[in-house]
Amino acid sequence: MKIAVCVKAVPDAAAGRRIDPATNRLDRSAELAISDFDTYAVEEALKLKEAGGDGEVVVVSMGPERAMDALRKALAMGADRAVLVTDASLEGGDLLVTSKALAGALESEAPDLVLFGQQSADGGGACLWAAVGERLRRPVVSQVSELTVDGGSLTGKRQTEFGYDTIRAPLPAIVAVSDAINTPRYPSLKGIMGAKKKPQETVSADGGASGTTVAGLNPPPARGESRRIEDDGSAAEQIVEFLAEKRFV
Amino acid sequence: MSVRPSDYPPPFAPSEAVAAPTDPVDERIEVGICIVGGGPAGLAAAIRLGQLMEEDPATAERLGEVPVAVIEKGKAAGSHLLSGAVINPRGLQRLFKDRKRVDEMPFYGPVPGESVLFLTQKRAVRIPTPPTMVNHHNYIASLSRLGRWLAEEAEELGATILPETSAEKLLVDGGRVVGIRTGDRGRGRAGEELSNFEPGSDVAARVTILCEGTQGHLTGAALDRFGLRSENPQVWALGVKEVWKVAKPLREVVHTMGWPLRPGRKYREFGGSFIYPMGDDMVTIGLVVGLDYRDAELSVHDLLQELKTHPRVRRILEGGERVQWGAKTIPEGGFVALPRRFHAPGLLLCGDGVGLVNVPALKGIHYAVESGRLAAEAAWRSLARGASARDALASYDESLRDSFIWSDLREVRNMRQAFGRGFYLGGALASAMTATKGRFPPGNARTERDAEQSLLSTSRASSYPAADGVLTFDKLSSVFASGNRTRDDQPNHIRVQTKVPREVAEMWARMCPAQVYEVGEADGDGTVEVNLAPSNCVQCGAITAKGGRLTPPEGGSGPEYTLT
Amino acid sequence: MAKTLVFLEHHEGQIQKGSLGALAKAASAGDAHGVLVGSGVRSLADGVGTTVWVADDERLAAPLPQPRVDVLAKLVRDEGYDTVLFAQSVLAADVSAGLAARLEAGVNWGLVDFVGEQGRAPQLQDTVVVDVGWSTPVRIGVFRAGALDATALSGSSEVKDAAVELEDFSTSAEMVEQAHAEQQGPSIEDADVIVAGGRGLGEPEKFALAEELAKALGGAVAATRAVVDAGWYPYSAQVGQTGKTVSPKLYVALGISGAIQHKVGMQGSGTIVAINKDPNAPIFEFSDLGVVGDLHEIVPKLTELVRARRS
Numbered sequence A: 001m002k003i004a005v006c007v008k009a010v011p012d013a014a015a016g017r018r019i020d021p022a023t024n025r026l027d028r029s030a031e032l033a034i035s036d037f038d039t040y041a042v043e044e045a046l047k048l049k050e051a052g053g054d055g056e057v058v059v060v061s062m063g064p065e066r067a068m069d070a071l072r073k074a075l076a077m078g079a080d081r082a083v084l085v086t087d088a089s090l091e092g093g094d095l096l097v098t099s100k101a102l103a104g105a106l107e108s109e110a111p112d113l114v115l116f117g118q119q120s121a122d123g124g125g126a127c128l129w130a131a132v133g134e135r136l137r138r139p140v141v142s143q144v145s146e147l148t149v150d151g152g153s154l155t156g157k158r159q160t161e162f163g164y165d166t167i168r169a170p171l172p173a174i175v176a177v178s179d180a181i182n183t184p185r186y187p188s189l190k191g192i193m194g195a196k197k198k199p200q201e202t203v204s205a206d207g208g209a210s211g212t213t214v215a216g217l218n219p220p221p222a223r224g225e226s227r228r229i230e231d232d233g234s235a236a237e238q239i240v241e242f243l244a245e246k247r248f249v
Numbered sequence B: 001m002s003v004r005p006s007d008y009p010p011p012f013a014p015s016e017a018v019a020a021p022t023d024p025v026d027e028r029i030e031v032g033i034c035i036v037g038g039g040p041a042g043l044a045a046a047i048r049l050g051q052l053m054e055e056d057p058a059t060a061e062r063l064g065e066v067p068v069a070v071i072e073k074g075k076a077a078g079s080h081l082l083s084g085a086v087i088n089p090r091g092l093q094r095l096f097k098d099r100k101r102v103d104e105m106p107f108y109g110p111v112p113g114e115s116v117l118f119l120t121q122k123r124a125v126r127i128p129t130p131p132t133m134v135n136h137h138n139y140i141a142s143l144s145r146l147g148r149w150l151a152e153e154a155e156e157l158g159a160t161i162l163p164e165t166s167a168e169k170l171l172v173d174g175g176r177v178v179g180i181r182t183g184d185r186g187r188g189r190a191g192e193e194l195s196n197f198e199p200g201s202d203v204a205a206r207v208t209i210l211c212e213g214t215q216g217h218l219t220g221a222a223l224d225r226f227g228l229r230s231e232n233p234q235v236w237a238l239g240v241k242e243v244w245k246v247a248k249p250l251r252e253v254v255h256t257m258g259w260p261l262r263p264g265r266k267y268r269e270f271g272g273s274f275i276y277p278m279g280d281d282m283v284t285i286g287l288v289v290g291l292d293y294r295d296a297e298l299s300v301h302d303l304l305q306e307l308k309t310h311p312r313v314r315r316i317l318e319g320g321e322r323v324q325w326g327a328k329t330i331p332e333g334g335f336v337a338l339p340r341r342f343h344a345p346g347l348l349l350c351g352d353g354v355g356l357v358n359v360p361a362l363k364g365i366h367y368a369v370e371s372g373r374l375a376a377e378a379a380w381r382s383l384a385r386g387a388s389a390r391d392a393l394a395s396y397d398e399s400l401r402d403s404f405i406w407s408d409l410r411e412v413r414n415m416r417q418a419f420g421r422g423f424y425l426g427g428a429l430a431s432a433m434t435a436t437k438g439r440f441p442p443g444n445a446r447t448e449r450d451a452e453q454s455l456l457s458t459s460r461a462s463s464y465p466a467a468d469g470v471l472t473f474d475k476l477s478s479v480f481a482s483g484n485r486t487r488d489d490q491p492n493h494i495r496v497q498t499k500v501p502r503e504v505a506e507m508w509a510r511m512c513p514a515q516v517y518e519v520g521e522a523d524g525d526g527t528v529e530v531n532l533a534p535s536n537c538v539q540c541g542a543i544t545a546k547g548g549r550l551t552p553p554e555g556g557s558g559p560e561y562t563l564t
Numbered sequence C: 001m002a003k004t005l006v007f008l009e010h011h012e013g014q015i016q017k018g019s020l021g022a023l024a025k026a027a028s029a030g031d032a033h034g035v036l037v038g039s040g041v042r043s044l045a046d047g048v049g050t051t052v053w054v055a056d057d058e059r060l061a062a063p064l065p066q067p068r069v070d071v072l073a074k075l076v077r078d079e080g081y082d083t084v085l086f087a088q089s090v091l092a093a094d095v096s097a098g099l100a101a102r103l104e105a106g107v108n109w110g111l112v113d114f115v116g117e118q119g120r121a122p123q124l125q126d127t128v129v130v131d132v133g134w135s136t137p138v139r140i141g142v143f144r145a146g147a148l149d150a151t152a153l154s155g156s157s158e159v160k161d162a163a164v165e166l167e168d169f170s171t172s173a174e175m176v177e178q179a180h181a182e183q184q185g186p187s188i189e190d191a192d193v194i195v196a197g198g199r200g201l202g203e204p205e206k207f208a209l210a211e212e213l214a215k216a217l218g219g220a221v222a223a224t225r226a227v228v229d230a231g232w233y234p235y236s237a238q239v240g241q242t243g244k245t246v247s248p249k250l251y252v253a254l255g256i257s258g259a260i261q262h263k264v265g266m267q268g269s270g271t272i273v274a275i276n277k278d279p280n281a282p283i284f285e286f287s288d289l290g291v292v293g294d295l296h297e298i299v300p301k302l303t304e305l306v307r308a309r310r311s
Helices: A036-052 A067-076 A096-108 A128-136 A189-195 A235-245 B038-053 B055-060 B088-099 B143-156 B217-225 B299-308 B311-317 B363-381 B389-400 B404-411 B413-421 B423-435 B477-478 B500-509 C017-027 C066-078 C090-103 C204-219 C225-229 C295-311
Strands: A004-005 A009-011 A032-034 A056-062 A081-085 A113-117 A138-149 A153-160 A162-168 A173-176 A199-203 A212-218 A226-229 B033-036 B068-071 B113-119 B124-127 B160-162 B168-175 B178-183 B185-187 B193-198 B202-204 B206-210 B238-247 B253-258 B272-280 B281-290 B321-332 B345-349 B499-500 B515-522 B526-530 C002-007 C030-038 C050-057 C083-087 C106-112 C114-117 C118-123 C128-134 C139-143 C159-161 C172-177 C191-195 C222-223 C250-254 C269-274 C290-293
Touching: A004 A036, A004 A067, A004 A096, A004 A128, A009 A067, A032 A036, A032 A067, A036 A056, A036 A067, A036 A113, A036 A138, A036 A173, A056 A096, A067 A081, A067 A189, A067 A199, A081 A096, A096 A128, A096 C090, A096 C106, A113 A128, A128 A138, A128 A173, A128 C090, A138 A162, A138 C066, A138 C090, A153 A173, A153 C090, A162 A173, A189 B160, A212 C106, A235 B281, A235 C269, A235 C290, A235 C295, B033 B038, B033 B178, B038 B055, B038 B068, B038 B088, B068 B143, B124 B160, B143 B160, B168 B202, B168 B217, B178 B206, B185 C017, B206 B217, B206 B363, B217 B345, B238 B272, B238 B299, B281 B299, B281 B311, B299 B311, B321 C204, B345 B363, B345 B389, B345 C191, B363 B404, B389 B404, B413 B423, B499 B500, B499 C290, B500 B515, B500 B526, C002 C017, C002 C066, C002 C090, C017 C030, C017 C083, C017 C139, C030 C066, C066 C090, C083 C090, C090 C106, C090 C139, C106 C128, C191 C204, C204 C222, C204 C250, C204 C295, C269 C295
Parallel strands: A004 A056, A004 A113, A056 A081, A081 A199, A113 A173, A138 A173, A226 C290, B033 B068, B033 B206, B068 B160, B113 B253, B206 B345, C002 C030, C002 C083, C030 C050, C050 C159, C083 C139, C106 C139, C191 C222, C191 C250, C250 C269, C269 C290
Antiparallel strands: A009 A032, A138 A153, A153 A162, A162 C172, A212 C128, B113 B124, B168 B178, B178 B202, B185 B193, B238 B281, B238 B321, B253 B272, B272 B281, B499 B526, B515 B526, C106 C118, C114 C118, C118 C128
């Protein structure tokens, strides 16, 4: 079974994520590392490969050339190959651009299963998997906290606001896994040292045009008047009044 | 009865850090030369080895598939590096020769000018720059940033950098160092194996070079194991610093002495501050205090906050914003505390780990680089056909003694100890030493263990400013500003007795810049419990100087410095 | 003037409040119609107060995203909607992104407001509010949970039938078993209300105070790193830099000092109420209502009053 894992190289948290005032987009000039959420997807792919006995795990990412360093962590964990989709025109691309570029690379790879991590550590809320699944015309299952693959189909436990659904879909399919699904392994020393030797290729792709713009940045609104009271015996009543004002009770 | 932290030694035996190899031969990681520590010493060694490999590929073959491995416990090279820094470029120039010019190195420019100020609470008096501190021809740098750059250079020359990897044990077989063992990852609070537990590995190497920096874990173990310790114990200072974005450029390098440190002999508060420009829009400010201080309420972090309220300092930072914070110890014993030898079978020792620091000049980075370079050359000589490994490694000691490191350190060998006599007498003695280039006073003044200083209680803490979140900051938000995101459920990596007299517990709580220690419940017999929050730890090493013991936590833990 | 289609998500016979909020917002900016997708959902369209398209088909019974993309895409193309709005949910997230790819339409999510041609979206843990726009003929927007008020519309509720033409690949995933969970109480990531306990609670048993208040408010219980370290509460409830990040509508902090390691995990909360006996606790700098007092006295009374109000 061939499993592709789509990962994103994001500015390392410690470097301090910030918006670049020149472009109004996330400043991506800092050190890049694999988004934490994506390591769960890499781990799941490795577990499936180990359970199946053979197969291949390919990490696919869209980013600048220096993102390849970040992809090495996935190789160190045990992935077999890394493919970086890179092109100046893709820089700062939004969901439309990224999904198109990734779908292009994935079509060439033709994997049986494509895994995503559940959230983007920097952009927050981006549902890349749904857009990629649409472009590839394949079934998509997200928020998966348990995944089994049997023959030509998968069964996933999907977590929604209302509890867990059990979904079945035929392969090839796209799955976004939540951080509840596993505990990612630490790369072994051998793994880290061997990562450099594994195949790493860069490909170009056409992402088309972005569909969104960023017009400006604003500081967050002040929290508004902050009230402070000292308890004189009536604090509980005052709190309830406040909550009622805000319609919590 | 006066209380001394050394009366409560930590539950740690140096032999815990030394072991025979245990992994089966086919599971061992084989490397040619194993360098522990991705700082200026370790990376200089890696770079020099890379250059030698280029010049002589035949010998390079002897080192195998992974000729040079650098073991780094931080998230990346640079994550645990912290210094002022004003760097003497000599070490780097000798390392790179004509391959790199100084203007290609990641400096913030040459020192534009300098002044030394003596501070009182409200005033600042400029004093002539002591000759040992003149910084003409030196360059301002962030050591963390320099480390990242050196790592890239080392990798280009063929070194394998292994970040997030701690070196837990020195592997000794038949009286010879044969490599190191890396630390486990994925253990829980009680040491239990978690679902993603990954055991450490034995890394076998022909030569092991320890460049661990201050309070080096394996370095300490090696000094004991091979009987290399000097008669004079090592002593340390704790430096706490911040990096600020500023509204107005600072155009000179500033050092201060005096306030907020007290000159009286009984306090033993030796140190001062540094304020350096980093380009036009950033400034770094730090305070360094010798850990032989006696006041249990002394907190270097809080003294730094107090320092910032001085009108002269406040002006520099006005309108700015703090962007990073960090802390680290500096070995201050100098020449008299150097080990008897810097080598053992299969082993070489470099840098701050063995105390190659010139305290009066506040310089150690160029010595680290030079010692790394010399160690690389000695290790290389041991590979030559027919070479005696023992003689080759011993030649490292000779090369150190012939180097500028030795002559520099010898000249200033008694200065730091002089300040144990108080600021004014110490200052006078220091001047005499400078004027005579170290010939007066003759002999070698002894050092005393920091933890053996008995504790005093004053109401020092009453002068510490309350954190306002703009100019002054509390410890927890400072730990955040170091980039520390250590996983909470790791095993505790700090060894201390957890039932000690109140003054000792209070001293630790104040001493630690990261708020790791907390005075707990009283036990009714004059002692209190000590509660720890080890995931706050930024691995500065102060606890080791003052009665406990820092051991390396899981690889990748601790601060993620980028500008320190 | 915009012509907007709003995805009306529903669960167990009720349209979700967030969807109604998006509808109300859209109505203030132009024509706003809703779309209901499911099986046996026609009756939900009553009283919505505007035109509602109903795609009613047993193939649409399970709340799966891809068939909904088919239905919405066709509606947008056939009826010429230029804006499609959603309220954030697990389902809406997938539908909106799939629809964006289908229509080559730009999508902005995490919106808290919509003004003219732009939306406003807080990003980077709420440290910056970004003005976002669209450069495609059709615009898709997803509103943050709890950002909008579900004020009722007063127009006439016309019901129209939406065509149901589904792609093969959209229907290849099937619901084997749908969640029927009796809610035990929301998980802290999904909860609208969180009551969090810190060291000020004094001892592990006192977490019962937080639990009772949470139950009364219909919320979840969270904990700070300090008390999780001390073993008072499980790690799964930890909020903060090394725990979870939450942004409920209401965050009640009991005995929590508000150190930055905790703050970054909850600073996006809508309303923050803090009770702490230390007047200098940093949490008072970013709470909406700060109460300096003894939580052991205040909280039990508060819980009773809340229960009384809610019943």
